[in-house]
Amino acid sequence: MKRFSAMVLLIFLTFSAWAQTYSFGVLPQRSAVLTAQYWNPILDYVGRKSGVTLALATKRTSLEYSEAEARGEFDFVYNNHIFAPSHADASYRVIARMAGKPIHSQIVVPQASAVRSLRELEGREIGFPNKNGFTGYAAPMSALIRAGVPVTPVFGGNQEGVMAQLRAGRIPAAGVNSRVMQEYAAREDFKYRALWTSEPYLDLPVGAHPRVPMPVVKAVRQALTEMASNAEGSKILAASAAVIKQDPPWGFVAAEDAEYQNQREVYRTIWKTEAR
Structure with missing residues (x-):
């Protein structure tokens, strides 16, 4: 009986993890309209492919967004502020990044x-x-x-x-x-x-908060990184890119925290210099 109850509980917890809606925080680099026009079709696609419901989340200004991110308010994020000392407690882990050339x-x-x-x-x-x-x-x-x-x-x-x-x-x-x-x-x-x-830096990463179950993280990462090779996904990426005049290649590639060490170092230096 105990074994049966444990199995029922595990099934319930697994179903709950997939049934809930996860916030996907996006740094507001552009206007709210452009941000929504770019990201909503992508998140809808990723949600359908992964079976994970994602909801776009942002703030009025990039500072307000950054402060909310530092508090761990978002389940997934698209931002490199996660490497700043102020965001250390949130412990977001990199799972992917934008494809294409490095940024400066x-x-x-x-x-x-x-x-x-x-x-x-x-x-x-x-x-x-x-x-x-x-x-x-x-x-x-x-x-x-x-x-x-x-x-x-x-x-x-x-x-x-x-x-x-x-x-x-x-x-x-x-x-x-x-x-x-x-x-x-x-x-x-x-x-x-x-x-x-500046020297070249990897483009902004997609990160996941530690509270998000690993199967959910893996499903979202797989949907993101395979999007460009899917006919429907490729079409959606091209349409979103047209909104902001983004040059190809489009899509996402797998990434991890260690690849962003040079950005962490710059953040540590400016935080120390400004005595934050």
């Missing part, structure tokens, strides 16, 4: 700007998405500190928010994610150039 952090100016070097930015207001960003803050601010160029940070809410400020002439330069900048410039016909470009 950049400090950019409008093409017509008279500014030609980082030194010319000394003492000026420079735009960043938020203080927890990697390509948009930790990496470019570290470069400015190493160059001995003090600046006044101005935060734009998210990546495209600060790009819009740059385009409108409200700030002379901005710290950005090279890929997001390229996509924004293509959509908005904005000409820009980079004053500084």
Whole structure:
């Protein structure tokens, strides 16, 4: 009887794990509309293929999102802030990442700007998405500190928010994610150039919170990483890419925490420098 009861309990717990809805947190690099248009079709596909119901979750600004992520509010996440010291307690583990070439952090100016070097930015207001960003803050601010160029940070809410400020002439330069900048410039016909470009970094990872059962994590990872090789999945990826002007290759590849060690090191350095 005890053995039967244990089996019934195991079946119930397994069914509960698959039946519930899991939040999929996405860093709001772009507007809420573009974020939803890009991610909802992908999450719907992954949910159908994996049997796991996923619900898109984000916040109004990238800082609000980052703080919620640090508290472990999301089951799955798409973000590299998980490597910051402030996110250590949440213990998200990498399961996949965007396919394609590495990304870079950049400090950019409008093409017509008279500014030609980082030194010319000394003492000026420079735009960043938020203080927890990697390509948009930790990496470019570290470069400015190493160059001995003090600046006044101005935060734009998210990546495209600060790009819009740059385009409108409200700030002379901005710290950005090279890929997001390229996509924004293509959509908005904005000409820009980079004053500084970082070493290459792997694109943003998909991570899972430790509370998510491993069978659920494996099913989601498999659906993500096999999406590009599936006819329906490939079509959905292409349609989402068209929304933000994203260049191929599209889709996701398997990844793990150890591959992101260089990003952890940059985060540790800026946290120590700013005495956070």
